[in-house]
Structures are given as C-alpha cells and as structure tokens.
Amino acid sequence: MAEKENLHAGHRQRVKNRIRRSGLDDMDDHQVLEAILFFALPRVDTNELAHRLLRRFRTLFGVFEASPEELKEIPGIGDNAALLLNMIPGISRRYLLSKVVTSTRLMDTASVGNLLKPYFIGKTEEHVYLLGLDxxxxxxxxxxxxxxxxxxxxxxxxxxxSEALRMKAAAVVLAHNHPGGIAIPSNEDVRTTLKVRDALRAVNITLLDHIVVADPMETSDLSGAFVSLADSGLLMR
Structure with a gap:
C-alpha cells in the first residue's frame, strides 16, 4: 500500500511540475481533469476517474456543466470532488469579470459584447443584466x-x-441570454426593448443597445456568440 501511494505521489508531482513549466495548453482533457481532481481526492487514482467522467459527459464543458448529483453518479466522485468540478464555471465567470477595467471606455459593439458575455458563463436559465455607463x-x-x-x-x-437612475447612468445596455438557443432576438425581445428605450428616454437616459447572448453549445464560440439589436437596426423602429 505504501509503495502504491508513493507511486501516486510521484506521478502527481510530475504532473504538477509539467503544469508549472508549460501550463495546460499541451495537456489532453483527461489530464486536465486528473490534475483538478488531485485537490479533492488526495489518495485516489484520478486518471481513471477523469476517463470515467469524460466517457459519461463527453467533454470538459459537459463535466463542468453537470450538476453535483449527476457527477456523484460516477463511482469514486464524492461530495468534495463534485463540488469542486461544479464550481469551475462560476470561478471562470468571476475571473473574466475581474479582468474588466472599469475605466475602460466602451466605444463599439464588440467591446460591450465581450464585457457582457462572461456574465452568462454556466447559466442554464435566462438572465437579464443592465450595464450602466457614464x-x-x-x-x-x-x-x-x-x-x-x-x-x-x-x-x-x-x-x-429605477436601477438606471440609481446608477446615475447617462446610458445603459440591456443584455440577456438564450439558454439552449442561438442569439436571435424574438419578437417579444424587440417589443420589450422598444418599451424600455422609450421609458428611459423619459428620464433622459439612452438605451445604447440590447445584447442577446447565445448558448455556447449552439455556437463554435464556447464563451457564447452575441447579437446586437442596435447593429441589427431594431432600436430604430
């Protein structure tokens, strides 16, 4: 038993040294999962567990999007490992949002969309956000x-x-996601947007845009593609 634990410890150290030298880019998905699981399962062969997870959920995205209950259906995955894996989307979202420099001026659709997309990472139900700008x-x-x-x-x-006034915003951008769908605004999206635009005009606040973010599974861009209602001419009605 002691010899087996020493072998595991040596393997883990080699994996950690590889990550220190080269990061994760040259590692296969199962190796990335194996390394993550080191921190929840200190004395378990996480290589085999990583393969089991990928056989069940197919991709890293599928693993990280799975619920803790689904993850614990895999033999060897307990509460700690399931919680750690389930936290990855939220950690990624917070990391990306923390990179936003609040003094950055958002002068085009791409910069607005790229700022807003991280808010929807890992979201499986519709969320609506309001971005206030000075x-x-x-x-x-x-x-x-x-x-x-x-x-x-x-x-x-x-x-x-009310929220736009509380922010003391000169302009705002509305954003929402389409879980399980592509970034095509519905007729109801457009009607609601125009009502919001008119209500904000009454208090001298400009609705610059409404960004609709697609489900990453419906696009080749894993962070989610988006559509701008302003660029589509739908705010000019």
Missing part, C-alpha cells in the same frame, strides 16, 4: 435585473428605469 461610456455597474424565464425576456420596465 457620459464617457465607461462602465459604472452591471446588475442582475431578472432571471428564470426561458421563452422570452420578461422584465419590469420600472425596475430597469
């Missing part, structure tokens, strides 16, 4: 307005106006 187009705050609908954007227009 007169220089620098971000003030991005707040969750609504979550839960899976068919069409359902938001309280008065809540959006």
């Amino acid at each position: 007169s220089r187009r620098a971000p003030i705050s991005c707040e969750l307005i609504h979550k839960g609908s899976v068919n069409a954007i359902q938001v309280s227009i008065s809540k959006i106006v």
Whole structure:
C-alpha cells in the first residue's frame, strides 16, 4: 500500500511540475481533469476517474456543466470532488469579470459584447443584466435585473428605469441570454426593448443597445456568440 501511494505521489508531482513549466495548453482533457481532481481526492487514482467522467459527459464543458448529483453518479466522485468540478464555471465567470477595467471606455459593439458575455458563463436559465455607463461610456455597474424565464425576456420596465437612475447612468445596455438557443432576438425581445428605450428616454437616459447572448453549445464560440439589436437596426423602429 505504501509503495502504491508513493507511486501516486510521484506521478502527481510530475504532473504538477509539467503544469508549472508549460501550463495546460499541451495537456489532453483527461489530464486536465486528473490534475483538478488531485485537490479533492488526495489518495485516489484520478486518471481513471477523469476517463470515467469524460466517457459519461463527453467533454470538459459537459463535466463542468453537470450538476453535483449527476457527477456523484460516477463511482469514486464524492461530495468534495463534485463540488469542486461544479464550481469551475462560476470561478471562470468571476475571473473574466475581474479582468474588466472599469475605466475602460466602451466605444463599439464588440467591446460591450465581450464585457457582457462572461456574465452568462454556466447559466442554464435566462438572465437579464443592465450595464450602466457614464457620459464617457465607461462602465459604472452591471446588475442582475431578472432571471428564470426561458421563452422570452420578461422584465419590469420600472425596475430597469429605477436601477438606471440609481446608477446615475447617462446610458445603459440591456443584455440577456438564450439558454439552449442561438442569439436571435424574438419578437417579444424587440417589443420589450422598444418599451424600455422609450421609458428611459423619459428620464433622459439612452438605451445604447440590447445584447442577446447565445448558448455556447449552439455556437463554435464556447464563451457564447452575441447579437446586437442596435447593429441589427431594431432600436430604430
């Protein structure tokens, strides 16, 4: 038993040294999973567990999107390992959001969309966010307005106006995701957006855009593609 543990310890150290030297880019998916599981399962052969997870969930995305209950159906995956794997999307989202420099001016659709996409990483139900900007187009705050609908954007227009006023925003951008779908605004999305635009105009706040973010599984861009209603001409109606 002691000899087997020494072999595992030696293998783990070699994997960690490889990551220190070269990072994760030249590692296979099962090797990445194996290394992550080191930190939840200190005395287990995590290589075999990594293969089991990928056989069941097919990709790293599938593993990280699985619920703790689904993960624990894999023999050898207990509470700690399931929780660690389930935390990965949330950790990734926080990492990407923390990279945003609040003094950055958002002068084009790409910069706005790229700032907003991380808010939807790992989200399996619809979320609606409001991004407030100052007169220089620098971000003030991005707040969750609504979550839960899976068919069409359902938001309280008065809540959006109230939140924009609380931010003291000169302009705002609305954003929501389409879980399980592509980034094509529905007719209801457009109607609601125009109502929001008009309500904000009444208090001298500009609705610059409404960004619709696709489910990453429906696009080749794993962070999610997006569509701008402003660029599509849908805010000009």
